[in-house]
Amino acid sequence: MKQASAFEKFAARCWNLLNEGKPFTPIFTIGTMLIYSLPRFGQDGYLTELLIGFLAVVPLLVLYFVYDFPLFLRNYIWMPVMAFLMVWHHVNYPLIFLAVGLYFFFTVFFWGTLYYHLRIGTDWLNFTRFWKLVLKNSDSTSGNAQEQLPKFLLILLAWDYAAGLPARGLGELGGLFLFYAAILLFAFILHRYLFDWKPVPYSSYTRDTEKPATGPINNRVIVFVIDGMRKERFDQANTPFLDNLRKNGTDYSLMETVYPARTVVCFSSMFTGTYPFEHGITSNMVWKLGLKVESIFDSLRKVGKKGSLLGIAHLVDSFGERDVDTVTAVMHKDKADRNIIERAKMIMDEKDPDLQIIQLIGTDQIGHSRGVLYDEYIEKIEEADALAEEYFNWLKQKGKLENATFIVCADHGQADGIGGHGHLDEGERYVPFFMHGPAIEQGKRIDEKRSLVSLAPTIAYLLGAPFPSHSRGPILMESIRRDTRK
The missing domain is CATH 3.40.720.10 (Alkaline Phosphatase, subunit A)
Structure with a gap:
């Protein structure tokens, strides 16, 4: 039987960047925003706006890297999205549709169909079931739609909003950072008082x-x-x-x-x-x-x-x-x-x-x-x-x-x-x-x-x-x- 090659070991590590939820969220949001921005790359000042928007959401990227929202905690992760929409009234529908489309293309067709067909020989029609599995999945991987959707939608909307601040005034960044601080406090409280199902470790050594x-x-x-x-x-x-x-x-x-x-x-x-x-x-x-x-x-x-x-x-x-x-x-x-x-x-x-x-x-x-x-x-x-x-x-x-x-x-x-x-x-x-x-x-x-x-x-x-x-x-x-x- 064939051993795992050096390339397979390297590829397995690379795949985990897309499989694990923590690294997937920033990789996906950055990739999506770059694809969305392609038509405007030649415009004067747009790269500056894009960079400002990215820097503005770095705290949010870090926050969502630190905190998972698995199992029933997913019920709470839509709240910051709703709060953002109510306070800033900023919705970019083409960006949202692009992000959701890319996400389900990656999970259902690329991962659930092409990847599994090439790796273990699943049927080319595996997508007919896999989309249901992605919607039900509860673990904090990239295939957890109920956690990933609110995360990357909020990041992208905040990024798109912040990218337009040079024209409106950078003073509004203060409001965004206060919003992030509220999300941080919200996440801390949830994990402090509701994330309580971890096994209790043995305190002493066997010896x-x-x-x-x-x-x-x-x-x-x-x-x-x-x-x-x-x-x-x-x-x-x-x-x-x-x-x-x-x-x-x-x-x-x-x-x-x-x-x-x-x-x-x-x-x-x-x-x-x-x-x-x-x-x-x-x-x-x-x-x-x-x-x-x-x-x-x-x-x-x-x-x-x-x-x-x-x-x-x-x-x-x-x-x-x-x-x-x-x-x-x-x-x-x-x-x-x-x-x-x-x-x-x-x-x-x-x-x-x-x-x-x-x-x-x-x-x-x-x-x-x-x-x-x-x-x-x-x-x-x-x-x-x-x-x-x-x-x-x-x-x-x-x-x-x-x-x-x-x-x-x-x-x-x-x-x-x-x-x-x-x-x-x-x-x-x-x-x-x-x-x-x-x-x-x-x-x-x-x-x-x-x-x-x-x-x-x-x-x-x-x-x-x-x-x-x-x-x-x-x-x-x-x-x-x-x-x-x-």
């Missing part, structure tokens, strides 16, 4: 609350991550093999992901045992490459063991080339996970890692391109079940499961719309998570809330390695049989 194992309990740990698998949709799917593992192992019914629930953030937290504020990866848009803390791979090296993470190019941004075997994400949606499993077999044969982490991407891809509430999403979960069974049996036949723990989980769920995830909407927060193996309690279900940051220290305990330096998650000790603990 201060848990005793490390005196020796390895397992010879090997396999972590099977089905990216973006929504918990209740997994429960609805026909997954006999995974159901059997869950039934005959330990199942965590309230395993909580981290905030923000973005793939690179979640993987970073899962395999360092700590949170974004500490490991430094705060979104899929990684501005500075590399974790700030130790990962489980670093811990394993201290005891002469090795790990391998097989995943998409994005994961190199946090874990680096040494520990990540990349797979290209430019594959037909019906071949991606099959190819990943074949690559996983090659890695196991060639490297024989003590810890192998495998990221299946098909479920997440179909959720983003076709939505999570449709049959295609269930079919991908069922495909993952069949591939997990195949790989499990292959490992068993090769003797790789002797005294091994097999862990199945998702990094995050997916919400309605374009399978959005990040701000923990319904369907995102709790993920499937269960463990199976000779050292794991059988037929046990844990209904107390746990966090994915417990995965790294639990792996370290099972393999007899020290906890990662900044790990905060408690060991999932209730899943480990007492007679195997060391």
